[in-house]
Amino acid sequence: MFNLDKLLRDNIRALVPYSSARDEFQGEAKVFIDANENSLGSPLTRWYNRYPDPHQWKVKEAVGKIKGIGPEHIFMGNGSDECIDLLYRAFCVPGKDNVIINPPTYGMYEVSAHINDVEVRRAVLLDDFQLDLVHLETLVDEHTKLIWICSPNNPTANSMKRQDIEVILNNFPGLVVIDEAYINFSRHRSFIQELSDYPNLVVLQTMSKAWGLAGLRVGMAFASEAIIEVYNKVKPPYNISQATQELALKALDEVGQVNDMIRSLVELRERLSLELSALPVVITVYPSDANFLLVKTENARGIYEHLLREGIVVRDRSKVELCEGCLRITVGTEKENADLLKSLSAYEPKAHRPSGQT
Ligand SMILES: *Cc1c(COP(=O)(O)O)cnc(C)c1O
Numbered sequence: 001m002f003n004l005d006k007l008l009r010d011n012i013r014a015l016v017p018y019s020s021a022r023d024e025f026q027g028e029a030k031v032f033i034d035a036n037e038n039s040l041g042s043p044l045t046r047w048y049n050r051y052p053d054p055h056q057w058k059v060k061e062a063v064g065k066i067k068g069i070g071p072e073h074i075f076m077g078n079g080s081d082e083c084i085d086l087l088y089r090a091f092c093v094p095g096k097d098n099v100i101i102n103p104p105t106y107g108m109y110e111v112s113a114h115i116n117d118v119e120v121r122r123a124v125l126l127d128d129f130q131l132d133l134v135h136l137e138t139l140v141d142e143h144t145k146l147i148w149i150c151s152p153n154n155p156t157a158n159s160m161k162r163q164d165i166e167v168i169l170n171n172f173p174g175l176v177v178i179d180e181a182y183i184n185f186s187r188h189r190s191f192i193q194e195l196s197d198y199p200n201l202v203v204l205q206t207m208s209k210a211w212g213l214a215g216l217r218v219g220m221a222f223a224s225e226a227i228i229e230v231y232n233k234v235k236p237p238y239n240i241s242q243a244t245q246e247l248a249l250k251a252l253d254e255v256g257q258v259n260d261m262i263r264s265l266v267e268l269r270e271r272l273s274l275e276l277s278a279l280p281v282v283i284t285v286y287p288s289d290a291n292f293l294l295v296k297t298e299n300a301r302g303i304y305e306h307l308l309r310e311g312i313v314v315r316d317r318s319k320v321e322l323c324e325g326c327l328r329i330t331v332g333t334e335k336e337n338a339d340l341l342k343s344l345s346a347y348e349p350k351a352h353r354p355s356g357q358t
Helices: 059-066 080-091 108-115 133-139 162-171 227-233 242-252 253-276 300-309 334-343
Strands: 074-077 097-101 119-122 144-150 174-178 199-204 219-222 284-286 292-297 324-329
Touching: 059 242, 074 080, 074 144, 074 227, 080 108, 080 144, 080 174, 080 219, 080 227, 097 108, 108 119, 133 162, 144 162, 162 174, 174 284, 219 227, 227 284, 253 284, 253 334, 300 324, 300 334
Parallel strands: 097 119, 097 144, 144 174, 174 199
Antiparallel strands: 074 219, 199 219, 284 292, 292 324
């Protein structure tokens, strides 16, 4: 049923990828004068005058050890955003193919589709923020190439039911992309271990959240070797810089420290959730599998502006479908959360004055 070759755009199937100097010669040598680098060095350390490993093998080995998967199943992008964009470029014919998203969800799936002139079909989540499989099925046609599933989902913070995702994986002949940017904060298992069962599965993760490295721009895609080969064919040759590779490698050595942060953030999240729930302006704090909370309030815009005046920035999601009245609040430090709660307790909705009265 699943045929990767058929799914590819014709121009990508026929593409002869760029061959870099480091693709054409790998190994040890006395003199490297094959890549037009600056042989004298650079104002920084000597190392940076050389092009980086185009396939980031050391970083992939380290990631693979942590995730329990071989490096040939890993693609690294300049943030998840690059992992997202390259799927459109490899699989979706502009003006002809379409993809399905499940809103409210992460905005880049749609923006990237628009950049690539690809139609976006929307299977809005059910009231409990779960996938609407019945609606989703009606949107699929022969030009549907990708289905985007964000789990845990941004901004609703919940995980999608595993069984629902499996139904899609088992029945959709295109690619199913599961964005697990927040998986480390969740009790649910990653789908990475399921890759051998599903040739149509792509799992996205990132170093921007649990790893605390949003500034480095490191996204990861996990998939079959065949899909990773497609990624490698279309990616810019040196998409992860030498500095980024070195820093990522250093961070990956500190998995224990990251696990400690994850535990702390989950603890802080649960405490913040309880404390927010007790506030009169808060209607609901939705359960969260992420490092943020979706909070339904009496007056999202008013509270948002009040917090801004206090120097606290949250995300106003109240205009987003299913998120009326909602603010999205990232779990802060203990002190930041305390400041937030203090400011929220001080919020007074403007006293309602019936018209005609002075
Ligand atoms: C934050 C986030 C990402 C991370 O994007 P990067 O480009 O890797 O920083 C990916 N997906 C979702 C749903 C996110 O919320």
